Amino acid sequence: MNTHHQAAGRHEVRLATHADLPGARSVMLDTFYHEFGHGYRPQWHGDVIDLAATYLDTPRHALFVAVDGDEVVGTTAVRAQGPASPPHPAWLAERYSGDRTAQLFRVYVRPEHRRRGLARALVDAAVRFVAETPGYEQIYLHTDTRTPGAEAFWRSVAVEVCDARDGDPDRHQTVHFEIPLPVLAGSGDVTR
Numbered sequence: 001m002n003t004h005h006q007a008a009g010r011h012e013v014r015l016a017t018h019a020d021l022p023g024a025r026s027v028m029l030d031t032f033y034h035e036f037g038h039g040y041r042p043q044w045h046g047d048v049i050d051l052a053a054t055y056l057d058t059p060r061h062a063l064f065v066a067v068d069g070d071e072v073v074g075t076t077a078v079r080a081q082g083p084a085s086p087p088h089p090a091w092l093a094e095r096y097s098g099d100r101t102a103q104l105f106r107v108y109v110r111p112e113h114r115r116r117g118l119a120r121a122l123v124d125a126a127v128r129f130v131a132e133t134p135g136y137e138q139i140y141l142h143t144d145t146r147t148p149g150a151e152a153f154w155r156s157v158a159v160e161v162c163d164a165r166d167g168d169p170d171r172h173q174t175v176h177f178e179i180p181l182p183v184l185a186g187s188g189d190v191t192r
Helices: 018-036 042-049 049-054 090-095 118-132 148-158
Strands: 006-007 011-015 062-068 071-080 099-111 139-144 160-161 172-179
Touching: 006 118, 011 049, 011 148, 018 042, 018 049, 018 062, 018 071, 018 099, 042 049, 042 099, 049 071, 062 118, 071 118, 090 160, 099 118, 099 148, 118 148, 139 148, 148 172
Parallel strands: 099 139
Antiparallel strands: 006 011, 011 062, 062 071, 071 099, 139 172, 160 172
């Protein structure tokens, strides 16, 4: 079994294939509409329309899926991109600018498959991918703390960089995180 394919209970976590894209898109869109309550927004979710071009056909990008049999039940994506300013603080966008930053996106698991370690397995696979991919120096992500369980999950795997919450219940309550980039055995890279 390679580092981009692992068992997670009865589920399998692996790099997505073209055959997985409709199921991955369904997980993402269902999350936008049913959990986030705002639906698809082109300015935030453009990657979801063409997952193949964004993640499968672009070097250093990746899409991971958790599958239960033939059904995609979870996703996590990696893109060489830092946060944008606005809406995020300018100093944060500067800190994570350029293609040396791997940003995690689309870390979603269908509700009926949660609490089984899938999000952690998906993130672990993405972190391994980043560590094995030349040119990345850091892993960044942000989350809206209004999403149940999101803040506690990210605090269990990442380090807070900036708490940008303003307390307005009608706006995103964003916390920014960094995941330490692991040193892989045999990598010869002692800078990480």
